[in-house]
Amino acid sequence: MSFEMWAEKYRPKTLDDIFNQKEIVDRLKSFARSRNVPHCIFAGPPGTGKTTAALCLARDLYGDVYREHLMELNASDERGIDVVRETVKTFARVKSIGEIPFKIMILDEADNMTSDAQQALRRTMERYTETCRFIMCANYSGKIIEPIQSRCAPFRFTYLPREEHDRCLKQIAEKERVKLSADGLSAIFEVCGGDLRKAINTLQASAALGKPVDAKVIYSIAGKASPADVQKMIKTAISGNFMEARDQLRDMIQKYGVAGIDIIRQIHTELFRAEVPEQWKIRLADVVGEVDYRLVEGADEEVQLSALLAKLVEAGEELRSKK
């Protein structure tokens, strides 16, 4: 019996295996052919193949022993300046012993690095260019400081278009002998919006239920997998139960560590679908915007968001009194 996370099992191994992001892949292939790679920034939303592209490039460059010439660092886990000073520098300055004179350092989620660490990194990049090339993966290139951006070749990754998304998932479903219906496939795309990692994880979790995977299964999985069930919280508040809504909020923030900013933006999306008086929607949008701004400024997430919940309770009350 062998089981892996499918997202890993079906990760492309070489640049040839990647069937999306065509222009990017073509350029990377030319790097591999000429055996020279500049510093790069791979920017784009999650699940679009940034890390995969970097790993494939490395494999195409070094062959199966690519791991010896490669280091992966994750800035979300190790984002301090000390890591740049110690780990990164030690790796970068030692010369590689193959045909290719440089190693590759993949800095994942680089937009989570502190700006101090980025400043330190900038000098390291410069000094050890001969021996090490950096590939920085980030959701937003804007969060990477200018001097680093100007030293890197930028690559912009975008969400997979529908056809490629479907082709990939159908392939996996076939190999894993999962019955995936057409509406199930559309549901995955709707829920995951072209984030392939999330899509594959959703498919695998759905398969674990041991039933044919259709839209209903996908929606229930997505509901369970998302700790931020914002829709339910809004409903609870509008029905007038403030205490329970606040408890749900607490769970999201404290138990699951969902960022307040993600919650508020989801509230904004859900708000216009929610059952509140029409004239309240735009009034609430203003409140939501205000809370969003306050959170950006660093206010207490739970206090601000629960004040918003109280407003929803108020809106629900108005709705009921009219009926």
Add this chain to the structure above:
Amino acid sequence: MYAAWTVKYRPKSLNEIVGNSESIGKLVDWVKSWGKGLPKKRAAFLYGPPGTGKTVTVEAVAHDFSMEFVEKNASDYRTEEAVNRFAGLASQYGSLFGEKRIILLDELDGLTGTSDRGGVKAISDVVKDANCPVVLIANNAYDPRFSGLRVYCLLLEFKRPSAGEVAKCLKRICESEGIQAEEEALKFIAQRSGGDVRSAVNDLQALGQGKKKLVYEDVSWLGHRDRQDSIFSVLRMVLYGKTCSSAKQAVDMADVDVDMLFEWIYENVPSHFNDAHDLADAMDSLAIADIYRGRIRSTRDWSFLRYVIDYMTAGVAFARKNSRTSGWVPFKFPQRIQMLSRSKAERAMQLSIGNKVKHRNHISAVRAAKDVVPYLRIIFRNDPQMAAGLAKWLVLDEEMIGYLTGNEEKTEAIVKLMG
């Protein structure tokens, strides 16, 4: 809504009363002496600090001796005419139905200023010629206003019961509420109450209601306060404040720092504002107070604290327009502070699973904890085969598997499948 324990466990009979056995004994002797003819002193004057059991003692006497109990308090004897209205009752020993009668004039301290002078004089007149036992109650019998009255009275002092006696009473309540309480915890509450049984019982209810167990840690945080005002009366001042200044005063009286007081208010606002508009306004005030806290952080200028205080106290108090409170609503310890430690452990677990995922999946542990762990949870709860395979592949230990399944049987099954 809950019944207040001070009401639920109010003593009915003399043997349930905490402390003051000497004064109670004298009172009983005096009441009994009425059976042998009119005693020299027609009234007993019970005095002492609040919460020492004066009123309840008189009620218990009436109960134990099956007497008709007539109670009057401050509002009933403000003027001479008012007193005369019940003077007739005092002129007869016993009712039409042969029951003996006892009359209680409670809260004599409530008589104030010159307008009530007539009241004290009239009471003296009634007491002098009373044909049934009259009991007077005040905090301070030696107030000059009562000098004319005292001479007709048997003076009985009520003292604060010792902490041990209070603790015994608390223990009895815990037993009938089905709470297993540590002796230390009860002693601590008792000591803090300074002999005020009523406030001790209130504290016990606030801390212990609904619990199966009450341990020292549950109550010890009370110890950070050395002033007498409990956090509960401070909260009452904020949540039911009538003026800005009284609501704001709460901050000075509280013995917790402003941040902690904020947590207390934030926790308890929803259960004390039942009108949706009031609640929204109160929460809004707290949100604004929170913004000023942020401004203090970013500027390091603590003078902004005054605005934090304005909004979290007076701002909340004046949100009350239509909210009514019915019954006794308990104050709750700030849940999110309690939750913090619990969810810390949970997040640590998610992160350690995230770390395992990271080794296999080219994804940060932080992101794995958020994006992958939820899917793992679904898989582990539904497909033991796949779960066992993944557990092996990710090198998860049994504790992690247990967290993901949330169920012992499933965990065992998966571990077995792993071989």
